[in-house]
Amino acid sequence: MGIWTEHDSLRLDFNDPDSLRTPIGDVMSSPVSSLHLNTPVSEVARRFHEEQRRHFLVVDDNDQPRGIVSQTDIALKQGLELYLSLREVHEAMDSQPLVLPGTMTLGQTAPLMLAQRQDAAVVDCGGGEFGIITERDMVRFAARHPGDTPLSKLASRPLLTIAPEDSLLRARDMLLDHQLRHLAVQDKHSRQITGLLGFRHILEGAEQDYRLELKQALSQRDQALSRSRLNLQLAERVIEASLEGVVITDARGHIEFVNPAFTHTTGYSLEEVLGKTPAILSSGRHDETFYDSMWKTLQQKGYWRGEIWNRRKSGQLYLELLTITAIHDSDGNTSNYAALFSDITHIRENEDQIRQLAYYDALTKLPNRRLLEDRLDLAIRHAHRHQQRLAVVFIDLDHFKRVNDSLGHAAGDELLLDVSRRMNARLREDDTLARLGGDEFIVLLPDLSEPDEVIRIARRLLDAIAEPFRLKDQTFRIGCSLGVSLYPDDAADAEQLLHHADAAMYRAKQEGRNTFRLYSTHMDIREHRWLAMETALRNAIDNGEGLSLHYQPLVDRDSQRLCSLEALARWYHPEFGQVSPGDFIPLAERSGLILPLSRYLMQQVAARLRAWLDAGLTPVPVAVNLSAQQFWQQDLIEQIRALYDEYQLPPGLINFELTESMLLDKQQQAVRVLQQLRQLGCRVAMDDFGTGYSSLSYLHQLPITTLKIDRSFIQQLGENQGSETILAAITGMAQGLKLTVVAEGVETEEQLNTLRRYHVNLIQGYLTGRPMPAEQITERYLAVAREPATNNVLS
Numbered sequence: 205m206g207i208w209t210e211h212d213s214l215r216l217d218f219n220d221p222d223s224l225r226t227p228i229g230d231v232m233s234s235p236v237s238s239l240h241l242n243t244p245v246s247e248v249a250r251r252f253h254e255e256q257r258r259h260f261l262v263v264d265d266n267d268q269p270r271g272i273v274s275q276t277d278i279a280l281k282q283g284l285e286l287y288l289s290l291r292e293v294h295e296a297m298d299s300q301p302l303v304l305p306g307t308m309t310l311g312q313t314a315p316l317m318l319a320q321r322q323d324a325a326v327v328d329c330g331g332g333e334f335g336i337i338t339e340r341d342m343v344r345f346a347a348r349h350p351g352d353t354p355l356s357k358l359a360s361r362p363l364l365t366i367a368p369e370d371s372l373l374r375a376r377d378m379l380l381d382h383q384l385r386h387l388a389v390q391d392k393h394s395r396q397i398t399g400l401l402g403f404r405h406i407l408e409g410a411e412q413d414y415r416l417e418l419k420q421a422l423s424q425r426d427q428a429l430s431r432s433r434l435n436l437q438l439a440e441r442v443i444e445a446s447l448e449g450v451v452i453t454d455a456r457g458h459i460e461f462v463n464p465a466f467t468h469t470t471g472y473s474l475e476e477v478l479g480k481t482p483a484i485l486s487s488g489r490h491d492e493t494f495y496d497s498m499w500k501t502l503q504q505k506g507y508w509r510g511e512i513w514n515r516r517k518s519g520q521l522y523l524e525l526l527t528i529t530a531i532h533d534s535d536g537n538t539s540n541y542a543a544l545f546s547d548i549t550h551i552r553e554n555e556d557q558i559r560q561l562a563y564y565d566a567l568t569k570l571p572n573r574r575l576l577e578d579r580l581d582l583a584i585r586h587a588h589r590h591q592q593r594l595a596v597v598f599i600d601l602d603h604f605k606r607v608n609d610s611l612g613h614a615a616g617d618e619l620l621l622d623v624s625r626r627m628n629a630r631l632r633e634d635d636t637l638a639r640l641g642g643d644e645f646i647v648l649l650p651d652l653s654e655p656d657e658v659i660r661i662a663r664r665l666l667d668a669i670a671e672p673f674r675l676k677d678q679t680f681r682i683g684c685s686l687g688v689s690l691y692p693d694d695a696a697d698a699e700q701l702l703h704h705a706d707a708a709m710y711r712a713k714q715e716g717r718n719t720f721r722l723y724s725t726h727m728d729i730r731e732h733r734w735l736a737m738e739t740a741l742r743n744a745i746d747n748g749e750g751l752s753l754h755y756q757p758l759v760d761r762d763s764q765r766l767c768s769l770e771a772l773a774r775w776y777h778p779e780f781g782q783v784s785p786g787d788f789i790p791l792a793e794r795s796g797l798i799l800p801l802s803r804y805l806m807q808q809v810a811a812r813l814r815a816w817l818d819a820g821l822t823p824v825p826v827a828v829n830l831s832a833q834q835f836w837q838q839d840l841i842e843q844i845r846a847l848y849d850e851y852q853l854p855p856g857l858i859n860f861e862l863t864e865s866m867l868l869d870k871q872q873q874a875v876r877v878l879q880q881l882r883q884l885g886c887r888v889a890m891d892d893f894g895t896g897y898s899s900l901s902y903l904h905q906l907p908i909t910t911l912k913i914d915r916s917f918i919q920q921l922g923e924n925q926g927s928e929t930i931l932a933a934i935t936g937m938a939q940g941l942k943l944t945v946v947a948e949g950v951e952t953e954e955q956l957n958t959l960r961r962y963h964v965n966l967i968q969g970y971l972t973g974r975p976m977p978a979e980q981i982t983e984r985y986l987a988v989a990r991e992p993a994t995n996n997v998l999s
Contacts, residue, residue, distance in 0.1 A: 206234030210339035219311035219351030288373035301400035306356025327359035335359025471517030576638035598705035601643035683718030754975035855885030915949025
């Protein structure tokens with residue numbers, strides 16, 4: 205029904221002996237707080253603190269009393285040794301103990317201890333001696349001593365003390381060893397009582413620290429849970445917002461979760477794939493071996509990464525970069541699989557396009573130079589290993605520029621496509637046809653059994669391109685020039701093979717076009733000679749050494765009077781000797797020196813005319829041959845005008861000659877330039893007339909003044925009736941157009957007599973005068989021009 209403890213004894217009136225006769229039922233604590241037998245000790249300690257009790261009744265399942273548990277029991281049996289060894293006395297002691305004078309009576313002490321909830325008090329017995337009185341003492345004193353008994357007679361002495369710095373474990377052991385419940389805490393230096401320590405204080409200190417640690421642990425747990433919750437929310441948002449598809453399956457591969465990116469990529473919603481396997485995306489492009497290998501890697505390494513083709517809900521195929529990771533539980537067993545993928549179809553298409561642009565020609569889709577060189581290097585290594593030959597064929601189309609100029613670049617592109625298709629059809633399966641650019645192609649012929657095989661292939665290529673082409677309702681023919689170099693006969697590396705094939709192709713062009721040539725050592729020697737000549741010519745243009753002008757007369761056919769001169773370049777070099785214009789003029793065009801050479805020669809012509817004028821002579825006009833590059837320069841007219849101004853020349857002293865093909869390539873643009881030349885007073889002659897390919901319908905549109913009939917027609921006069929027929933047609937046409945006609949290459953009297961029957965104004969050739977230096981022109985023609993009877997140049 206209740207419980208009566210030592211603390212309850214403080215409620216007795218020690219000054220009234222009759223109070224000892226009070227029934228215990230009147231002073232006991234009721235109801236009794238109870239605990240079940242299975243209550244954990246930690247829970248008991250918590251309830252001692254929360255309910256401010258010192259005892260609990262322990263009951264069984266039938267609520268029958270089985271025992272009593274006190275704070276002392278907990279302090280002795282809770283297993284606090286580690287805690288007590290780490291804590292000091294001052295951390296748990298009562299730092300404000302109840303200290304009573306020894307003169308205070310027992311009757312006064314009991315209510316004071318009860319009011320201040322103290323279970324012990326220190327008694328100052330006087331003379332520096334202290335004692336202690338506890339609740340247990342009060343129980344004993346209630347029956348034996350009257351209430352007016354002073355405490356100095358009742359206190360237990362001597363007072364057992366401990367230092368504040370000692371451990372609680374030592375304090376507990378002292379209490380057990382001396383069978384005490386309290387120790388006084390005394391400062392070692394001042395000898396003052398600074399506190400009181402009992403089992404209650406030890407337990408309450410442990411409980412307080414336990415609560416603090418528990419509070420801290422709970423706070424840390426709450427923070428960790430909060431962070432975990434935030435991280436989980438963040439992870440969910442990241443997965444939701446991710447542009448990469450996410451799929452989570454169970455251990456058997458059944459889909460449990462997909463994110464929006466999965467739906468966007470595949471077209472399937474979560475409801476459509478939930479519980480199904482990723483096989484719903486299978487493209488059918490991978491065999492069983494591929495998937496077996498994937499799962500084997502996944503089981504061995506715990507992850508798999510690679511590219512895989514899958515199929516969208518719409519049926520469209522797409523390429524994805526897929527990573528699958530196995531997720532394990534705490535026991536190490538696979539609980540889930542997580543797959544992360546991204547659609548890389550467009551990336552792969554872009555990579556293929558970049559690779560195509562890097563290694564293939566944009567127009568013809570043929571390999572470009574970079575890919576060709578890779579294949580050529582590989583073919584050379586293969587040929588070296590197997591002791592075989594290979595060939596490189598350099599192909600350049602003949603007159604391709606005319607197609608571009610006349611039909612347009614779109615037609616030129618169509619022609620290149622047709623040419624590439626024709627050549628591919630004539631090559632072997634392992635041969636490589638590449639386009640270098642423009643109208644240049646390269647053919648790699650590996651695994652040649654004999655050198656004659658490359659000749660047969662070259663002829664097939666020539667025949668293929670020689671067949672008629674039809675573009676824009678027009679049928680025409682073009683040709684090509686081929687150069688061939690052989691490995692290992694001509695070179696041992698790719699660069700030299702290409703260089704030698706290019707040199708052989710150039711020789712094919714020089715020797716008639718629409719044919720092929722094989723590279724030879726002789727060609728290599730000539731190429732080195734051309735390189736040396738190019739350097740020498742460049743130096744000659746810079747310093748003027750070795751370059752000179754000869755002048756060939758043009759005379760009236762009937763009177764033999766000198767009418768004009770043609771300036772012809774000459775070059776003498778100490779090493780190469782007298783170099784023919786037929787050699788150094790093409791060399792200058794190939795090497796880009798033709799413009800500075802032409803400007804230098806024009807400067808020399810103007811200077812010579814000025815010298816003749818300054819000498820009091822009357823010079824005749826001098827004709828200068830213009831190259832195609834010079835004619836199409838934008839500042840040509842300004843250059844000529846500046847030349848006239850610099851040397852103060854009268855108009856018309858410098859005339860110009862141009863080839864027929866050069867004029868007729870761009871008729872409309874040519875008309876504008878020719879008109880500007882005519883405005884400067886310059887006469888313009890069409891040289892080598894009759895050898896071009898243009899239509900005569902354009903001739904009347906060109907503001908030219910003179911036609912120079914090619915020497916090939918003059919040399920056949922009297923031998924070929926056709927030449928005279930052509931001569932009659934040309935001169936008749938020129939007469940109708942009011943053009944001056946010059947016959948070139950007149951070398952015999954018979955030729956001259958024949959020309960008298962036709963409309964020919966001027967004669968030029970060895971018969972009337974060879975090219976000669978300016979000094980001879982001065983002496984033979986200009987210096988004697990004042991004297992009569994010397995006008996006949998044939999005399």
